[in-house]
Amino acid sequence: MTEAGADFPLLHASAEAVPLPDASFDVVFCDHGAMSFADPERTVPEAARLLRPGGLLAFSAESPLHFICWDDDTNAVSEQLRSNYFERTSADDGESIVFSLPYGDWIRLFRRQSFTIEDLIELRPPIDAESTYNEYVPHGWARQWPAEQIWRCHKEEPNGVGS
Numbered sequence: 001m002t003e004a005g006a007d008f009p010l011l012h013a014s015a016e017a018v019p020l021p022d023a024s025f026d027v028v029f030c031d032h033g034a035m036s037f038a039d040p041e042r043t044v045p046e047a048a049r050l051l052r053p054g055g056l057l058a059f060s061a062e063s064p065l066h067f068i069c070w071d072d073d074t075n076a077v078s079e080q081l082r083s084n085y086f087e088r089t090s091a092d093d094g095e096s097i098v099f100s101l102p103y104g105d106w107i108r109l110f111r112r113q114s115f116t117i118e119d120l121i122e123l124r125p126p127i128d129a130e131s132t133y134n135e136y137v138p139h140g141w142a143r144q145w146p147a148e149q150i151w152r153c154h155k156e157e158p159n160g161v162g163s
């Protein structure tokens with residue numbers, strides 16, 4: 001914050017239970033953060049509670065494809081579907097737990113919390129991109145399948161229209 005010349009309060013709390021008032025934010029976002037490492041059944045309702053009508057929920061996370069192609073034996077992503085898409089919605093390696101829902105479950109969860117889905121961006125690196133994170137996904141894999149995705153949703157206005 002000092003380097004960037006920014007000055008704002010920071011709060012250390014779980015996104016599953018944020019100690020802040022209802023309808024107090026215009027944007028809720030994270031980059032491979034709470035929406036991956038906390039239970040979406042708890043974080044999406046919290047995001048809905050914290051946002052003002054028309055507010056934006058945007059977050060990046062692992063794609064379901066990457067999640068089900070992960071090989072626990074080699075600890076690397078494979079080119080095979082290795083786990084049950086419908087039934088394995090979290091993975092715990094003993095150090096951390098990561099959540100990944102099927103697409104339909106995400107959509108129904110957003111809609112139950114009065115979100116309008118604006119976009120699902122499936123990330124594909126440029127052909128000449130260089131990664132510093134090859135242990136997560138090799139460049140060749142990510143050129144063929146989305147390893148990461150970004151959801152963009154708006155909290156509906158009281159008249160039922162997302163902005």
Ligand SMILES: C[S@@+](CC[C@H](N)C(=O)[O-])C[C@H]1O[C@@H](n2cnc3c(N)ncnc32)[C@H](O)[C@@H]1O
Nearest residue numbers: 013014015016030031032033034035037038039
């Ligand atoms: C992979 S790191 C995010 C990296 C970050 N976006 C960056 O570019 O440096 C995962 C983050 O999720 C946060 N996190 C994990 N569980 C959380 C929870 N229940 N509530 C809020 N944040 C959580 C961790 O504190 C950590 O900062």
